Amino acid sequence: MADVSLSGASLGVDSIQSSYLAQVQRRRLYGGLTLLIFIVLMVSGFTIADDRNAGGFWNGLHQVGDYPTDVLSEAWEQRADLPGLVVKYFPALVETVNIAAVSTLIGAIGGLFLSLLGTRGLAKWPRLILLFRRLSDIMRAVPEIVVALVLIFVLGGGPVPAMIAIAIHTAGSLGKMFSEVSENADLKPLEGLESTGATWFKRMLIGILPQVAPNYVSYTLLRFEINIRASAILGFVGAGGLGYELRNAMAWGPGRFDEAAAIFILLFGTIVFFDQVSSRYRNRLTEGQAQ
């Protein structure tokens, strides 16, 4: 090293400068190429999507407002009915929220076990860690609609297929998020508990859960927000709740737009409400941890 720096300062600066410039140029080239590929992908993707769509983008663009305007103006004309309709669809709303709540609850319990059994150092059967990880990967990869549609065929329409479908997906994705948390958990309490002869269940309950609970609850609340949306969407394919009512109201078409509007309002209000509540609690949980 010493030889190089001594062999002429002026040459060193020049070579450093030229190699730096070359590096910058190369980086710009790569950056430009990446950008170019990205733009080509976006433009060609848009063209393909536009071609395969029933109505074109530019024709449809000025019609975007038509449907909401129709719905809203009709709802405004019949605004006296709206409170009644909101009351009428309130049970459906409760069902949607219930689906989300139960599936989050069951999914969180499932995810808890999946994560504990799939984390090194915590697992009850260390040989099966990979199995539980794959299991949670697969459960996470299954879109809710797949399970829901199959279960609707077997169990008939209603909230239960949606609940099971969302719970499976929730267990998988929470399992992954939980295990990221529990990987960083302190293992010393476990050793202490093990020396007292505590069983695996007790070690997890007393040694690990108190450490990870704030993060777990925070993730679970986030999942609850997502699941409310999911349960509304699954209703649309026949699994009960607000989504189902929305599809029926829309199938009626003009004349019943006040019902569609009432459902829109309920859905919007619910999502915003639970988003706010959950984000407030999540903030509190993560703040409490930082202190």
Add this chain to the structure above:
Amino acid sequence: MTAIDLNQTKFAAEKLFQRKRLVAFGIPAVIALYLAYIFFAFDLPGLAQRASMDNAVKLASDSWSHKVHVTRDNRSGEVSYAVEGERKGRYPEGQRPDWVSGDEVTTIDLGGDHIVRYLPQNRTEIDIPGFPLIEVQAEGRSLTSNLPEDLPDWISASSRRIGITTPEGRITLTGARTEVFNYFPGWELFWFTLDSPYHGEGLGSILFGKQIDPTRSNVAGALSDWWNNPMWRHRDVAWAIGETILMAFLGTMGAAIIALPLAFLAAKRFSPLMQIRASTRRLFDFVRGVDALIWTVVLARAFGPGPLTGALAILITDTGTFGKIFSEALENADQKQIEGVSSTGAKPLQRYRFGVIPQVVPVLLAQILYFLESNTRSATIIGAITGGGIGLMLTQAIQTQKDWEEVAYYIVLIILMVMFMDWFSGWLRGRLIGRSQ
């Protein structure tokens, strides 16, 4: 420390213990109560009656097996052979499965000594081990048979219709036609349909054997026949998966492109005007709160069914989500780097470009890639509603309630697709911002 102090501390500690105990028992009790309420609210006891075990069995068996129909039209006396009873799966003229034999009398060997014979004059003989020979005569719209009054539960019979279910296969007889269903494991005709010259050829003979179709080379012909397979529609399925990924890609990237400049408007540090900040945030909250479902419904009215509608629905919803995440990331950006850049005399735009963007890009990229994967799943669902992509094919296949092997095929493909996107976005994240993230 006096005794009173100690007593007070002890009292406080006991109270704390009591409260903790209450919570420890209270939370599980509340959960149990809630589950009990759900048990009745979702009508789980009634579910057992509504659930159709027949459907479950059909689903479980059809998803990995196929059946070949041997049908005799009792008016013309013609016998036809078709996989799954579909026109596309019909055996070409002069060909039939090798478990069927005979010309005047068509003998169908279902295996396990179960034999069905189609005799002339619309007579049918069914030979089942451990049961007397069943003879049925079809006349006009009615059936006469030698079945006893007392029937086992695997036979159902009336004067119009006789159904026999055996472990080897199913037989249905009506006045108009006689049908035998023979079940086999596997997805039949997955590679080639019966009218393709490559049907029944192994991989080796296609690759290295002599030319099968004189007009086409083996590999090209086989690929094209497989790709255009009319029963499994591999080309349409590939397009549908492409559409679904396209929806996710366009939606996620479009949302990120739109959300980035808006996020500057919503971040406290870059947007001094309170009104602009607040209104941008309300906009984010609004598009997020309306939710993909409603956006899909609204947009489908304007753009019609198809992948573009799904992409736009994802784009609008995620603009809100990204806007929120991005503006939070921008607010957490380190001020020192911006000061350093501005000390060189950089203009505001340059300050953003060199002071802010390099700091937030890893966070943003990580989020965008995570959403790309999660939106692949959403695109499947949105496709089912708006009518595009693999979601639509899946719903259609489930609604017809008979092509369960296709449903199974789509489900496997969807799961593979999502896992691929999961892996791909993780790989890309690793390449772009380093493994340590």
